[in-house]
Amino acid sequence: MKFIDSEFVKKMCEITNELYKHGWDERNGGNVSLRLTQEEVNRFNDLNDPIRNIPIKFDASALAGQYFLVTGTGRYFKNVHNYPERDTGLVRITDKGNSVDLLWGFSDGGQPTSEFPAHLMTHISRQKIDSDQRIVMHCHPTNLVALSFTHKLDEASVSRLLWKMQAESLVVFPEGMGIIPYMTPGTNEIGQATADKMNEFRIVMWPHHGIFACGDSMDETYGLIETVEKACMIYTAIQSQGGNILQSITDDDLRDLAKSFGVTPNPRFLSTETVNS
Known part of the structure; x- marks a missing residue:
């Protein structure tokens, strides 16, 4: 063949x-x-x-x-x-x-x-965590890039925002999203910063540029990016409608969702304590 x-x-x-x-x-x-x-x-x-x-x-x-x-x-x-x-x-x-x-x-x-050195650095990091992970994907999702200009670049804040935009987000990326500072693309420096974040996350925002993601298969990795971008699209639509949120997914809703789907939210971004929120 x-x-x-x-x-x-x-x-x-x-x-x-x-x-x-x-x-x-x-x-x-x-x-x-x-x-x-x-x-x-x-x-x-x-x-x-x-x-x-x-x-x-x-x-x-x-x-x-x-x-x-x-x-x-x-x-x-x-x-x-x-x-x-x-x-x-x-x-x-x-x-x-x-x-x-x-x-x-x-x-x-x-x-x-x-960006191949950056890919290889991420492959090194992720193989130590999960030997089945074999895909690294980099692209420029429009609404995610836009979010990096208008929202505070804080991992907890961005992750919680995306989790609350749709029920699927927490299930697909319960560890949340990693974020590095803006850096020059195509350098080993941005590759190493990304690989360091990949010790905890499967998806990392490159502010004002794009996203790096990894996974077990092409479909899974593509779907991970797709889910993040859909959440960003929903946020963009909310802002275009005036940004006045009247009701939303609460922290307790997120905890119930995690329990139902057997995932563990990043404890730094969502505590395990049940509260009214």
Whole structure:
């Protein structure tokens, strides 16, 4: 079987197209990486010797030997489903960790996204917490970015706001949302700050820019971002209607919701004490 026909490439094409259609990955914005196991890679008969070696500006030796299907730098998500072998690539982290071997893709001489070091840092953090987590996704959800301009950038405040915008929010991301200060994208500094937050959260806001998220599958990670953005959309709609909230989901409602769905809200953002609120 050829790798281009794999479920991994097909899912990458589907998700990048959905991200583009939502307006979350304009032009060449956004990037996705998917970790594959050795057993999964062994299924394909066109993955043998490396095509070429690509240096990376990060010591990824902690991930030596691991495989990642990743979107390319400067690539438009609207094109990935038509040109997956050009706009994505399957790479293996070398033993030294300062480069990757290209096994498939980037057929026009391309290379992984400029945010690849940030992805790898997050993969390192999340694998220590849950070895099943294999997706890192970055995009620019419109209403979330807008919220970062108008709301206090406090994790507890933002998380509680999003939890109270819809019942699904607490169930989908009970740990809440991490937030880093505004930082220059494409740097190891923003990657490390994000990875540090990923020790506690699966989703991190990059103020005035976008979001970083991780999960077990493409669908789960996409759904996590989708749920956060829907909550932000509801808040935007409330503000456009005058912002006068007459009734809302209370803290006690959130506790009942958590109990019903068997999730544990972040204790720093929602106490376990039942009160009228």
